[in-house]
Amino acid sequence: MARAFTPKIVTANDLLVGDVIYLTRSGAWSRLHEEAHPATSEEQARTMLEHAQKQSDRIVGPYLADVEIGDDDRPHPVHFREVFRTRGPSNYPHGKQAQ
Amino acid sequence: MYVYQEFDEAFVRERVRQFRGQVEKRVDGALSEDEFRPLRLMNGLYLQLHAYMLRIAIPYGSLDSAKMRQLAFLADKWDKGYGHFTTRQNIQFNWPQLTDVPDMLEALADVGMHSIQTSGNCVRNVTADHFAGAAADELEDPRATAELIRQWSTDHPEFQFLPRKFKIAITGSPNDRAVTRAHDIGIRMIENDAGETGFEIIVGGGLGRSPFEGKVLRDFLPKDHLLPYLEAVLQVYNLAGRRDNKFKARIKILLHEGGLEDFRERTEKAFEEIRARFERPAGEMIDAIAKWFEPPVFNNVQTHAFDKALDANPAFRSFVETNTDEHRNPAYAIVTVSLKPIGGTPGDATAQQMRVMADIAEEFGHDEIRVSHEQNLILPHIRKADLPVVYERLREAGLATANAGLISDIIACPGMDYCTLATARSIPIAQQIATRFDELKLEHEIGPLKIKISGCINACGHHHVGHIGILGLDKAGAESYQITLGGDATETFALGERTGPGFGADEIIPAIETIVSTYLDLRDSEEETFLEAFRRVGMTPFKEKLYPEGKSGEARNAA
Ligand code: SF4
Numbered sequence: 001m002a003r004a005f006t007p008k009i010v011t012a013n014d015l016l017v018g019d020v021i022y023l024t025r026s027g028a029w030s031r032l033h034e035e036a037h038p039a040t041s042e043e044q045a046r047t048m049l050e051h052a053q054k055q056s057d058r059i060v061g062p063y064l065a066d067v068e069i070g071d072d073d074r075p076h077p078v079h080f081r082e083v084f085r086t087r088g089p090s091n092y093p094h095g096k097q098a099q
Numbered sequence: 100m101y102v103y104q105e106f107d108e109a110f111v112r113e114r115v116r117q118f119r120g121q122v123e124k125r126v127d128g129a130l131s132e133d134e135f136r137p138l139r140l141m142n143g144l145y146l147q148l149h150a151y152m153l154r155i156a157i158p159y160g161s162l163d164s165a166k167m168r169q170l171a172f173l174a175d176k177w178d179k180g181y182g183h184f185t186t187r188q189n190i191q192f193n194w195p196q197l198t199d200v201p202d203m204l205e206a207l208a209d210v211g212m213h214s215i216q217t218s219g220n221c222v223r224n225v226t227a228d229h230f231a232g233a234a235a236d237e238l239e240d241p242r243a244t245a246e247l248i249r250q251w252s253t254d255h256p257e258f259q260f261l262p263r264k265f266k267i268a269i270t271g272s273p274n275d276r277a278v279t280r281a282h283d284i285g286i287r288m289i290e291n292d293a294g295e296t297g298f299e300i301i302v303g304g305g306l307g308r309s310p311f312e313g314k315v316l317r318d319f320l321p322k323d324h325l326l327p328y329l330e331a332v333l334q335v336y337n338l339a340g341r342r343d344n345k346f347k348a349r350i351k352i353l354l355h356e357g358g359l360e361d362f363r364e365r366t367e368k369a370f371e372e373i374r375a376r377f378e379r380p381a382g383e384m385i386d387a388i389a390k391w392f393e394p395p396v397f398n399n400v401q402t403h404a405f406d407k408a409l410d411a412n413p414a415f416r417s418f419v420e421t422n423t424d425e426h427r428n429p430a431y432a433i434v435t436v437s438l439k440p441i442g443g444t445p446g447d448a449t450a451q452q453m454r455v456m457a458d459i460a461e462e463f464g465h466d467e468i469r470v471s472h473e474q475n476l477i478l479p480h481i482r483k484a485d486l487p488v489v490y491e492r493l494r495e496a497g498l499a500t501a502n503a504g505l506i507s508d509i510i511a512c513p514g515m516d517y518c519t520l521a522t523a524r525s526i527p528i529a530q531q532i533a534t535r536f537d538e539l540k541l542e543h544e545i546g547p548l549k550i551k552i553s554g555c556i557n558a559c560g561h562h563h564v565g566h567i568g569i570l571g572l573d574k575a576g577a578e579s580y581q582i583t584l585g586g587d588a589t590e591t592f593a594l595g596e597r598t599g600p601g602f603g604a605d606e607i608i609p610a611i612e613t614i615v616s617t618y619l620d621l622r623d624s625e626e627e628t629f630l631e632a633f634r635r636v637g638m639t640p641f642k643e644k645l646y647p648e649g650k651s652g653e654a655r656n657a658a
Pocket of ligand 1: 518553
């Protein structure tokens with residue numbers, strides 16, 4: 001049996017501000033993790049990443065990150081690093097958590 | 100304070116102008132990120148987890164009030180009102196926007212500052228004893244030599260693409276406050292039997308993935324030979340250092356693999372070949388630079404203010420006990436201004452605090468401020484008679500935490516709160532340790548104890564040389580912390596020894612408490628410091644308390 005595919009989202013940093021951004025269903029970028037569009041197959045993930053890589057004039061360093069689809073049908077980060085990236089640093093209320 | 104010459108000024112301005120053009124090209128799409136990345140790194144601009152980060156060089160950690168005020172200005176105008184002082188005696192701003200950075204660099208150039216050689220495989224910012232020019236135990240102020248090395252290495256045509264980054268530290272005192280044994284080159288000023296000052300050259304030290312204590316390459320190098328000798332070391336390294344594997348590219352690996360003798364032979368040979376090219380003896384150059392580092396004109400008039408305040412104010416007395424050191428002039432003191440308020444972020448200062456430091460330095464401190472690798476600020480020349488007033492000013496600004504060298508004076512790298520390379524967070528661990536021991540009211544009873552925390556194997560937080568070192572790792576998708584004991588950054592250098600398996604984020608504070616209470620139980624007197632006690636009893640008693648289920652923690656491993 002093929003190993004189950006872990007859903008993935010595409011994330012990067014905004015070129016001008018540096019803030020964490022996520023690729024949405026429409027192919028645009030959002031600052032909110034919950035608006036990230038999860039790829040549910042290897043192929044879809046690859047296509048989405050390639051789409052992101054072509055936008056290097058607006059974004060920096062796109063990559064795929066594992067997510068879990070919650071009961072709310074939204075993607076949730078799996079690794080703690082990705083959880084921190086949805087919020088900002090823990091020592092000040094700066095970054096996304098401030099907004 | 101050294102004033103940049105015209106050459107520096109023109110060079111720095113030109114670099115800013117170039118970078119402005121490069122940013123414009125990146126924004127309008129003419130440069131790809133692959134093309135732009137090395138250019139921004141050359142100007143100290145990193146992309147971190149949540150934002151860009153601008154690292155600014157503070158050569159040998161020396162600042163004056165004008166520079167400090169400009170840093171405050173940058174913090175307010177382009178950042179979030181604070182800056183982070185690092186173990187490399189630099190400052191980092193965590194929130195600049197890309198298109199603002201050229202303006203920030205321009206503003207820095209106005210006060211003779213820049214971000215050059217804060218990144219990349221070149222000779223990085225030279226670090227020095229933060230008590231330079233003030234310490235009672237000092238042979239000679241090492242900053243003139245550090246400045247000469249800065250000038251020699253800046254934009255050196257041969258050494259811009261070394262196998263890896265290269266860090267040089269220098270001290271002029273027998274008490275090593277510059278961690279010279281953990282640098283690619285460590286330089287100690289010493290005196291030979293004939294009474295001449297020269298240098299002991301230590302090479303191949305370093306922390307990171309494979310920590311090594313530096314080894315003495317030359318036990319006495321006459322001052323005049325400094326530049327050709329350093330050039331020889333760099334040449335040998337540049338040719339022989341490994342470029343096939345980033346993790347094996349530092350000079351410490353070359354020394355480890357090829358041996359000290361082989362490296363020494365090659366260096367001496369290269370030195371003989373090139374020394375004639377260096378016409379002007381380095382000693383003469385150092386003397387010429389030294390006039391910029393003349394000691395201030397001290398005001399030796401004493402008043403009763405100091406003694407009165409000592410008697411009347413216990414908080415002041417406690418501050419003087421922990422946060423001042425002996426100055427070469429008995430009427431003066433060296434003041435360590437702790438950037439470690441209980442529960443705060445180690446190394447952070449607000450723009451307001453920077454301005455207070457600038458004001459105090461200007462009014463009472465002969466216009467000198469230093470950044471220590473321990474992430475504190477130093478006022479190197481404060482007249483004791485002025486100390487009570489200085490203390491009050493510091494206190495009002497939240498800068499009078501009396502904890503220098505104590506358990507809450509923790510080094511912590513930015514870790515996974517900011518750094519893309521991190522495998523775990525370090526700042527919250529530092530905050531929790533400081534808060535916990537403050538609650539226990541044990542700090543002063545524990546005495547000198549240096550905790551150093553890194554958020555990954557790169558060891559920017561110097562964890563290997565902490566009396567207690569903490570390394571944050573990612574263990575199967577959770578933050579995990581490895582502890583080392585017995586590390587020492589000074590002239591009695593030692594690399595810490597691992598206690599055993601790591602601890603989870605919720606176990607690490609209790610583990611530190613266990614270590615400290617074990618020490619308090621077994622020390623033979625109140626005078627025996629943690630490090631002395633560890634050296635006497637070794638690891639075993641600590642292990643037994645940390646891993647009660649099995650001496651070496653096998654049970655934890657199996658679990
Ligand atoms: S030690 Fe690691 S986590 Fe900490 S600042 Fe250095 S690279 Fe980043």
